[in-house]
Amino acid sequence: MFSSLWHLINPRLCPMCGRVLYMDEDEICGFCVSKLPLTEHALRRDNSVELTFADENKFVRGGAFCYYRHGEPFTEAVHAMKYGSRPEVGLALGRIAGHKWKDSGFFDDMDMIIPLPLHRKRLHDRGYNQSEWIARGLCETIGLPIVTDCLIRTVNNAQQAFMSHEERRQLSQIFEVHNESAIRGKHILLVDDVMTTGSTLRRAIHALHPIRRCTVSVFVLARAVNKKYAADLKDEILHDDRVGFWV
Numbered sequence: 120m121f122s123s124l125w126h127l128i129n130p131r132l133c134p135m136c137g138r139v140l141y142m143d144e145d146e147i148c149g150f151c152v153s154k155l156p157l158t159e160h161a162l163r164r165d166n167s168v169e170l171t172f173a174d175e176n177k178f179v180r181g182g183a184f185c186y187y188r189h190g191e192p193f194t195e196a197v198h199a200m201k202y203g204s205r206p207e208v209g210l211a212l213g214r215i216a217g218h219k220w221k222d223s224g225f226f227d228d229m230d231m232i233i234p235l236p237l238h239r240k241r242l243h244d245r246g247y248n249q250s251e252w253i254a255r256g257l258c259e260t261i262g263l264p265i266v267t268d269c270l271i272r273t274v275n276n277a278q279q280a281f282m283s284h285e286e287r288r289q290l291s292q293i294f295e296v297h298n299e300s301a302i303r304g305k306h307i308l309l310v311d312d313v314m315t316t317g318s319t320l321r322r323a324i325h326a327l328h329p330i331r332r333c334t335v336s337v338f339v340l341a342r343a344v345n346k347k348y349a350a351d352l353k354d355e356i357l358h359d360d361r362v363g364f365w366v
């Protein structure tokens with residue numbers, strides 16, 4: 120009763136189309152869920168995420184759930200999740216991804232999820248780590264434990280912004296591994312929200328390199344697509360999705 124009244128006074132809106140959500144809709148309306156710009160990455164080993172990290176030791180597999188193209192409604196959902204104090208949108212998208220990918224084999228043999236950590240200052244300012252909410256949504260279906268105390272981000276993006284290009288290039292370590300024994304010998308799924316060049320994820324993979332018998336896979340919610348080529352990527356079956364990405 121209280122919940123119904125609350126929703127009447129403060130209706131939840133779909134971040135993609137702006138429509139008021141029905142009580143049984145999970146943060147994104149049914150129409151927009153049916154229009155999500157899905158990739159085929161769960162089934163394609165030659166997808167652009169996997170190819171980005173294929174040369175890394177200990178890397179197993181990777182994929183993105185959706186394409187992120189500037190100007191499309193899906194970007195509004197990502198913005199609401201990251202900057203609009205609506206982490207529940209990440210949870211909902213993680214649930215959808217887990218449901219759609221659970222039988223694909225993508226999650227086979229994985230032991231745990233590590234959401235890509237934020238620097239503690241960023242976490243304090245935002246109040247939540249959106250990648251952790253995506254991971255929670257995934258886990259409702261795939262059931263892996265989420266580990267947040269083993270990979271720690273030691274450098275803030277804001278700090279990097281004040282550095283020269285050369286300083287940034289030299290800054291190879293922005294993550295540290297703590298509690299190493301908990302991840303030794305494990306197959307870890309790194310979960311991130313949006314991937315453009317993949318440089319941050321690569322640094323996370325590098326941080327895990329020294330851990331004995333540890334292997335790494337990558338799941339990203341959204342893969343940013345270069346605007347110039349976006350129109351060519353409507354049908355991934357016909358177009359090689361390596362074309363047009365920032366890699």
Ligand SMILES: [Zn+2]
Binds near residue numbers: 135136137138147149
């Ligand atoms: Zn909608």
